[in-house]
Amino acid sequence: MTPTRKIPYSIEVEQALLGAVFVGGEEAMLECCEACVCSTWFYNTRHQLVFEAMLALIGKGEPIDEITVGDKLKSTGNFEAVGGDATLLELSNAVDTSSHLPYYIESLRKTWLRRQLIEQGNRLIESAYDATKEPEESLGTIQNAVYALGESKAENHLSDGHDLARMAGMQADVMLKRKGEPMGLCTGLDDFDKMVGGLLPKKTYIFAARPGMGKSAIGITIARNLVVPRRGSAIPAGYLSLEMGSEELSMRLACNLSRVDYNMLKEGDLSPTKRTDFNQALTAIDRAPIYIDDSSSLTPLQVRAKVRSMKHRYGIKVIFIDYLTLMEPTDKKASREQQVADMSRQMKAMSKELEIPVAVMCQLGRDAQGRRPKQSDLRESGSIEQDADVIAFIHRDEEAEESESMRFGKRTLIIEKQRNGPVGDIPLTFLKPMSLFENYAREDGPVQEECAF
């Protein structure tokens, strides 16, 4: 028989912490705030109420002592519930000094964390038994909850002048050493890398376009440039393709890398040189650190769980999501705007959590047709505009539309938003049957025919 186990908590530590705040007053309470102590960390409900009263007082800059805390509890109708003056007296006499407060805080956090782990463990067991739930959904939810628990230890985010000077100095050293080379991962699209500085960790990049403008192609091109670079070492990349299956994607990748026209391949009309190029591309892809997941219906939480696992298993340094609104909404009853806002927020949170750049493809509605797109075209949710660090529209202007051929088109990458740099237009060449974007040949010269190696 399993022995009955005691829920982890310590009334003595809770009393000592509250007692230390009574002794140390505002200063001690500020120390609690800095360590992100919340009332839910307390097991005892009375202690929760007392701590909430203390929080309310410090929030208004008012002093903290037995009288003020008692008055606050009376004003919220909780004075009797905590046990009145007797409890406040007991708490204020619990310790003589506030000097051990950091110890009480850490001890309180640990017992709270144990209770949370037990709760999440129980939830996991419950949802594993629940046949109405997809096990992946339960796993994603629990993974995120457990990750959030890991974040509960307050980190020091405060920097003084000394820290700031050191940080700016270090960044300047790196920039000077790079001699104008982008700080982030090079996409291979030179003007984009110059304007945006490549893809940086913890940043979200939106590539948005109307249907058929080349969203997937730009994702494939950048991913390919990273995993099979022209120079330097390969950068492991993840690709979540909610739209296209991995078979189609593998062919696009091979055509992109070998510069083989897919239509010629389909017609069985490939020169021996091109056949060799294609085979070489297959060899390069075979060794490339690219990880594609083509699950088609994932919620934002499941996306995060998958990408987290890609990072842990394969060490990916960047993730591509093709495309945002194909995700399954977490809350099916919420408005579309709220659903998309949740997707966008989760992608931003993921870039911060995993410390990698997140490149998100985004579909624009038909009403953006026939004109230059603008930020408000990301209308399904204003939060995409807000959350993204860089927003780039893939646009085909009127002139380009007229000169477009079956194989070849000109596109403008409109950098519409950049938090830390200029905005502007970047011309690109789109080689359609190769799913390939490249730097625009300004001289209108012939399309380069050689492959990437």
Ligand SMILES: Nc1ncnc2c1ncn2[C@@H]1O[C@H](COP(=O)(O)OP(=O)(O)OP(=O)(O)O)[C@@H](O)[C@H]1O
């Ligand atoms: N084999 C091919 N030959 C010629 N053009 C092609 C070929 N394959 C794709 N295209 C063109 O490339 C464009 C599609 O590229 P891509 O799939 O990258 O765009 P997208 O914006 O992701 O499209 P979607 O709306 O399907 O998400 C379309 O204009 C399509 O006509």
